Amino acid sequence: MAKTLIKTLTASGSASLDFVDGTSGVVMDNTYPVYEFIFVNMHPASSSAGEGWMFQVNADGESDFDETITSTVFRAYHTEDDGTTELAYGTAQDQAQGAGYQRLTNYTSSANDGSVSGILTLYDPSSGTYVKHFMATSQDMHGDPVATNSWHVAGYINTTTAIDEISFKFDTDNIETGTIYMYGVS
16 A cells, blocks of 8 residues: 655644645545545643544535534543543444534643544545445543543444545634644555
């Protein structure tokens, strides 16, 4: 497999980071069968509360990020003080034919050293026949208590219309800093 860097977006107090086919050098069509989005040190702007990191897509010709998603989520959790460990299903983060943004984390710390990093893989978004499968693995620093979270999210976007836009954001706050790299995989 070969990866081709398509676009790099860097946040600076941004509400969201969006990749839109045909704009600013973004290619999100049948050029590649697989697209990877590598997000590095995404840090929420708020100094008071952590934020959930999430994504949503647009089908070709649509104007809102609200495609129907069915997903599954689990995480491994371990506090810095070694007081709590957990491997659990994320019932509050999954969707069953939901149209909201899909959470990739639940609570990323906004402390100065808090952030989330990971990879989202989107399979064959230009297909006009099949639903669009995705998988994500991310690692974040949880806020209270301070802990490490390893998140595993997978599912499908329930449309046979081509996907040509993807948006990343925190649920209620801006992205203070962080970088997302978009790759085409062939």
